[in-house]
Amino acid sequence: MTKPKILIVDDEKPTRDVMARALSDRYACLTAADAEQALDAIRANPDLALMISDIRMPGMDGVSLLKKAKECAPKLACILLTAYGSVDLAVKAMKEGADDFLTKPITDLNQLELRISNAIKTHSLEQEVKELKSQLNPKYGLEAFTGNSPAMQEVYKLIRLAARSNANVLIEGPSGTGKELVARALHDLSSRAKGPFVAVECAALSPTLLESELFGHEKGAFTDARERKIGRFEAANGGTLFLDEIAEIDLATQVKLLRVLETRTFQRVGGSEDVKTDIRIVAATNRNLVAEVAAGRFREDLYYRLNVIDIHMPALRERPGDIPMLVTRFLKEFSKENGGLVTGIEPAAMKLLENYAWPGNVRQLRNVVEKMVVLSEGGLLTPADVPAEIRQPRVPQPPAALLLAENAAPPILPAPQPVAEIPAPECSLADREKEQILATIEACHGNKSKAAQQLGISRRTLHRRLHDWGMT
DSSP states (O other), X not given: OOOOEEEXXXXXXXXXXXHHHHHTTTSEEXXXXXXXXXXXXXXXXXXXXXXXXXXXXXXXXXXXXXXXXXXXXXXXXXXXXXXXXXXHHHHHHHHTTOSEEEESSOOOHHHHHHHHHHHHHHHHHHHHHHXXXXXXXXXXXXXXXXXXXHHHHHHHHHHHHHHTXXXXXXXXXXXXSOHHHHHHHHHHTSTTTTSOEEEEXXXXXXXXXXXXXXXXXXXXSSTTOOSOBOOHHHHTTTSEEEEXXXXXXXXXXXXXXXXXXXXXXXXXXXOOOOEEOOOEEEEEESSOHHHHHHTTSSOHHHHHHHTTEEEEOOOGGGOGGGHHHHHHHHHHXXXXXXXXXXXXXXXXXXXXXXXXXXXTHHHHHHHHHHHHHHHOXXXXXXXXXXXXXXXXXXXXXXXXXXXXXXXXXXXXXXXOOOOOOOOOOOOOHHHXXXXXXXXXXXXXXXXXXXXXXXXXXXXXXXXXXXXXXTOO
């Protein structure tokens, strides 16, 4: 039977050698004197089962090495050693993914073997459970996300940390970035995972309907209330309530929502009984709530109640390096759904997708990849498979008011004076986004509903962008 392979990292050679000899009967031991040697060994040995590393080392310390090691080998179990029995260090190490934490000097080698064996078994079981959960319910947890950019790494970190508490969370970011995925991941990774996850699209309901939807109503509360209705707050009891587009809630409903957050009780519409609720609130918005508060459209006290933990979802243009990974994931998904005829994408076609501004963010990219797969004849996707509006985005014409009348004589201007040549400024991503939106509207002959659908954004978001540009 092949021995599990482990890596011992310590800047003191006697410590490395003693541990390697003591463990050699049960494990194939590799050693490294510093973090760089350790990372080289991890890359060269993908079958490594566990790494034991000292925390205090010259150069990169053990906690930093742990983070790098997890990037290279996410399934690697890790134990950290230190001569300083610090609780703070232990907590930090566990947060970064350590499976155990031991204090030096290690005098009981049998105990060390037991801790190593337990760490490998426990870590292996956790990986199996994670993979099974991903297969059974791939929409939940961090498995639903794609991207290794620094911006997304920060999102993953905040999700993991926030999931450990019951604190309210506010998710901010443009439409199409995956805010509901964040909410579902927070629920799935939390102690409330066995409870219900209930989502409410606040923008889709009028104030009257929203109040009834959130809090429920008693029989006879209004004309059509023929029986008692349980609201979303009751339906989500013991779990998570996700309030999408929270900025669209009217001020009167905001007051009632604030009361629920403060007292953990509410009354159904038309009722007088206080109903207790045990829920976690996760809210999301594509607006700047600080600006909404300043404008008097959103209550400041409610904002602070919701914004205990803030997670910002970056626009796709802020993480272009993740586009190839997203495209690959969507290709696999849609190719499987459509008979597996599409096997990949040519580099030139991928480059076109990388260079596009994606005003509709990940949702728009997903729609475009699905369209490419469905309309392809199979094999590798080529630049010709990329939709024309992505392949050759049209630059909108300037407003007619700025153009000379067709028959008007050009004005007489003074002779230009020689000036130093100034290079033209590069077009910013925001400018490119604006161009794509306006070009799509023009291609749809001014039909904003159709343009929003093609862009992968809501009509409300499209109108808001146009309003921001002074074009409504």
